[in-house]
Each structure stands twice: as C-alpha cells, then as structure tokens.
Amino acid sequence: xxxxxxxxxxxxxxxxxxxxxxxxxxxxxxxxxxxxxxxxxxxxxxxxxxxxxxxxxxxxxxxxxxxxxxxxxxxxxxxxxxxxxxxxxxxxxxxxxxxxxxxxxxxxxxxxxxxxxxxxxxxxxxxxxxxxxxxx
Amino acid sequence: xxxxxxxxxxxxxxxxxxxxxxxxxxxxxxxxxxxxxxxxxxxxxxxxxxxxxxxxxxxxxxxxxxxxxxxxxxxxxxxxxxxxxxxxxxxxxxxxxxxxxxxxxxxxxxxxxxxxxxxxxxxxxxxxxxxxxxxxxxxxxxxxxxxxxxxxxxxxxxxxxxxxxxxxxxxxxxxxxxxx
Numbered sequence: 306x307x308x309x310x311x312x313x314x315x316x317x318x319x320x321x322x323x324x325x326x327x328x329x330x331x332x333x334x335x336x337x338x339x340x341x342x343x344x345x346x347x348x349x350x351x352x353x354x355x356x357x358x359x360x361x362x363x364x365x366x367x368x369x370x371x372x373x374x375x376x377x378x379x380x381x382x383x384x385x386x387x388x389x390x391x392x393x394x395x396x397x398x399x400x401x402x403x404x405x406x407x408x409x410x411x412x413x414x415x416x417x418x419x420x421x422x423x424x425x426x427x428x429x430x431x432x433x434x435x436x437x438x439x440x441x
Numbered sequence: 442x443x444x445x446x447x448x449x450x451x452x453x454x455x456x457x458x459x460x461x462x463x464x465x466x467x468x469x470x471x472x473x474x475x476x477x478x479x480x481x482x483x484x485x486x487x488x489x490x491x492x493x494x495x496x497x498x499x500x501x502x503x504x505x506x507x508x509x510x511x512x513x514x515x516x517x518x519x520x521x522x523x524x525x526x527x528x529x530x531x532x533x534x535x536x537x538x539x540x541x542x543x544x545x546x547x548x549x550x551x552x553x554x555x556x557x558x559x560x561x562x563x564x565x566x567x568x569x570x571x572x573x574x575x576x577x578x579x580x581x582x583x584x585x586x587x588x589x590x591x592x593x594x595x596x597x598x599x600x601x602x603x604x605x606x607x608x609x610x611x612x613x614x615x616x617x618x619x620x621x
Contacts, residue, residue, distance in 0.1 A: 352518070352519070355519055356519060356520070356563075356565055359519065359520075359521065359563045360563065360565070360577070363482075363485070363561075363563060363577055363579050364474060364478050364481075364482060365471075365472060365473075365474065365478075366481070366579070366596050367579070368523075368559050368560070368561045368579045368580070368581045368596070369514075369521055369523055369561035369563065369579075370514065370523060370561075371514050371516075371523070372514070372516040372519050372521040373516060374516055374518045374519050381561075382559075382581070383471065383581075383596070384581045384582075384583065384594035384595055384596055385471070385594070385595065385596055386594060386595070387468065387471075387594065388594055389467065389471055389472075409467070409472070411466070411467040411471075416467050418466060418467065421467050421471060421472040422472070424470075424472040424473035425472040425473075427473070428472070428473060428474050431474075
C-alpha cells in the first residue's frame with residue numbers, strides 16, 4: 306500500500322507540474338533546430354526539387370499527405386509499426402540556391418536528434434545528384 | 442530500514458520511467474534508404490507511354506474512385522493525388538478467438554473492427570524526350586479495434602496488391618483515353 310502511494314506521488318511530482326496545454330508552443334532551441342533540419346542545394350529549380358522530394362519520401366516508405374507547389378511544402382506519413390510524420394519545405398535562398406527544410410514528428414514527439422535528418426538529406430542529395438550544404 | 446529505502450528508490454525510478462519515459466526515440470534507419478528500396482520502387486512503379494501527365498493523373502483518380510477511395514488531396518502540377526477509404530477490419534477467426542479468450546479469462550472481447558487505407562500516387566515525366574510517365578503508388582493502413590485503439594500501423598508491401606493495382610490502372614488509362 307505504501308509503495309503504491311509512493312508510486313502515485315512520484316508520478317504526480319515528476320509529470321504533473323506542467324499542463325498539457327503548454328505543449329502548443331514548446332520546441333527545442335530555434336537556431337539549433339534550424340541548422341539540424343535545413344540544408345541548401347545549388348539549384349533554383351523548385352518544382353524539380355519538390356518532385357525529387359516526393360520520390361525520396363516514397364523511397365523511404367512514406368505515403369504523401371499533402372503537397373503545395375506554390376508554398377513548396379510537402380507532408381507525408383510513414384507507418385511501419387510506428388507513425389512518423391514529416392513536412393519538407395523548399396524556398397529560394399539568394400539567386401542561386403534553394404533552402405530545404407525538413408521536420409519530423411515521431412509518434413507524439415518532435416524529432417530533434419540530428420542523425421535522422423542527416424540520413425534524410427543523404428538520401429535526398431543522392432536523388433538530386435547535388436551536394437547538401439550545411440547552413441551556417 | 443536500509444532495505445526499505447532501496448525498495449522505495451527502486452519504485453520511484455521504475456514509476457518515473459513508466460509514467461514519463463514511455464516515448465522512445467525514432468527507430469534507426471527510419472529515414473535512410475534500405476537494401477529493399479530499389480525492389481519496392483520497382484514494385485510500386487510503372488511506366489506508361491504518354492506525354493500527357495494530366496491524362497494519366499485523371500486515369501489514376503478515376504481508378505481510385507473505381508476502388509471506392511475518396512480523394513483527399515491533389516496537386517496536379519506536382520503530379521500528386523492522395524486518397525483514403527474506410528473499411529471493416531473484422532476477421533471471423535480473430536473474433537471467435539477473442540470471444541473464446543474473453544469467456545476464459547473474463548473482460549471484453551477485443552478484436553479489430555475498422556481500418557483506414559491511404560494511397561498516394563505520384564507521377565513524373567520520364568525519358569530524354571519526356572515521352573513517358575512514371576506512376577508510383579504507395580499504400581498504408583491503420584487498424585482500430587472495437588475499443589477504439591490503434592492495433593496496426595503498416596505499409597502495404599504485398600506485391601500482389603501492386604500488380605493488381607497497375608493492371609487496373611492500364612485498363613483505366615485505356616478507358617479514360619477512349620472517354621468511357
């Protein structure tokens with residue numbers, strides 16, 4: 306009985322101090338996140354890049370949810386015993402480059418680990434035949 | 442006394458893991474190409490002799506409607522169509538087993554009830570003169586049990602499904618071309 310009370314008290318102490326509503330604007334360090342999630346490519350062909358992103362996502366086992374050429378954004382979901390949601394967006398950077406940003410959500414959590422993004426951009430640059438540049 | 446302290450410490454650690462730490466990290470390789478990538482790409486793609494990407498997309502949309510899908514999203518200028526359909530996921534064997542288990546152990550009989558299929562089709566021009574169109578389709582499904590919980594989240598890899606889909610698509614392209 307005493308242990309049950311300890312169990313419950315610990316739970317309340319450790320988890321109960323933040324309301325779930327706070328999750329709305331919660332995220333990691335903005336600058337760090339952007340550098341993990343963003344690469345630039347030496348091309349200005351946004352439509353071609355978006356088409357290659359679609360192909361890469363399908364290669365990785367995703368089903369596309371949404372695509373918008375004007376916004377340059379594509380969302381997709383991968384189900385494989387888990388749910389992984391991804392949004393990739395493309396926008397011009399200067400006169401000669403495109404900026405590609407990807408962000409992923411695994412189950413109910415944002416993915417903030419650099420490695421999965423690195424893997425994604427490796428696959429994307431292979432398909433684009435272009436090198437992915439880290440953004441400073 | 443010391444033993445009790447250790448026991449309590451153990452309970453605290455375990456409970457905090459149970460209550461807070463249940464969301465694990467993203468599986469390794471979830472965003473990397475696998476050795477099967479090429480095989481799946483071939484299974485999920487077909488090339489059609491055509492320069493008219495829009496016509497092919499129309500045939501794809503018509504086929505999805507033939508199959509009972511509802512169109513969810515489309516962006517013709519990128520060659521994207523997304524569709525879904527809800528169907529029953531009840532399988533006789535599973536229901537019988539669930540009821541058998543429920544009578545044996547007590548509690549409600551839990552079995553798969555609903556499923557939602559999703560399909561995304563992406564087309565792209567192919568070849569030096571862009572005189573071919575590649576169509577690639579990917580399917581997935583989620584299954585819910587009769588308690589409303591998700592029991593399966595899976596991509597569909599069965600080669601037969603894709604073969605059948607493309608056989609039907611060839612027919613649909615023919616029908617659309619002939620305005621039927």
